[in-house]
Amino acid sequence: MKAETTSQRLRDYFFKNLEDIFVLFILVSVTLSHLFFHFQISLLNLYYVPIMLAGYLLGKRLAVLYAFFTALLVWGLVLANEETYLALRNQFEFNVDLVLWSGFLILSGWAGSLSENLKEELRISNLLRKELAEDKERLKILNEKLTDVNRKLEEKVENRTQELEQSNEELKKLSWTDPLTQLLNRRSCEEHFKSEIARFERTKEPFCIILGDLDHFKRINDTFGHNTGDYVLIEVAKILQENSRKTDMVFRWGGEEFLFLLTGTELSGGVIIGEKVRTKIEQKVFEHDQQTIPVTMSLGISIYKEGQDMEDCVKHADENLYSAKKAGRNRLHPQVYN
DSSP: OHHHHHHHHHHHHHHHTHHHHHHHHHHHHHHHHHHHSOOOOOTTOTTHHHHHHHHHHHTTTTHHHHHHHHHHHHHHHHHHOHHHHHHHHHHHOOOTHHHHHHHHHHHHHHHHHHHHHHHHHHHHHHHHHHHHHHHHHHHHHHHHHHHHHHHHHHHHHHHHHHHHHHHHHHHHHHHHBOTTTOSEEHHHHHHHHHHHHHHHHHHOOOOEEEEEEETTHHHHHHHHOHHHHHHHHHHHHHHHHHTSOTTOEEEEEETTEEEEEETTOOHHHHHHHHHHHHHHHHHOOEEETTEEEOOOEEEEEEEOOTTOOHHHHHHHHHHHHHHHHHTTSSSEEOOOOO
């Protein structure tokens, strides 16, 4: 088992270092050939081919050192003691041709070194090119993912914006709407009244308001209960909406009071609308919890005059409402106009 392991290791080592063993064989054989056999200096000497091949394959590793020390030895003998060199040459046929092939070996080793460096540069270049291509591909994938994320984010932002706008509209509607009757509330009346004043200043088109108050509403609450009172308010609000024009606005002014804002309407036209609403309420049969509730409304009307504010205009309507109450209720004041 141990022998097989050693043999396997030697075989692996041989195949792994086959190139270096081959080059070493060439170098040793060429050296021995120069020492024991005489070659004449000639460009046709075929042994220069394996010399250069060995130097090229070894590159800057062994060939340069081998050739350098060989040339150094020869030229050292020549320069240091010419007689010793001549004696060695005559005895061992140590020819100066050894220096020549050493030079070839140096040149071929230098060429091999350049080739190895070039191969290494090409390998690194190819590796960098490959890494760059992989980075570009990864970057492309990341950009696609980023684009997809941005698209989804934009969709979420757009959806969120729409939800916020819708929520704001709903909040605005809630803030401007009476929760019981679903009519516009007093706060929204102030905003719409300002808009009507601005329109009047541009066009001089008249508008008027009607302030209505349910008669004896406290008595209804006390006699039939607050649930019945709420029922009456809801039903009255329906009558007011059903008998108003699309351009008119109806508000719950507070408690059992309601306000009409009649756009583009003279005082006489407002009286017609007010009487229509009053009559509808008087004729309506209000039934709740198997009880019939008598309901009527008194109304006061006023027309907007240039320079007035909302409080002043409403004040005149309220004064006419008070006049209607004082005159017996279930009527609209003023009834006669000059």
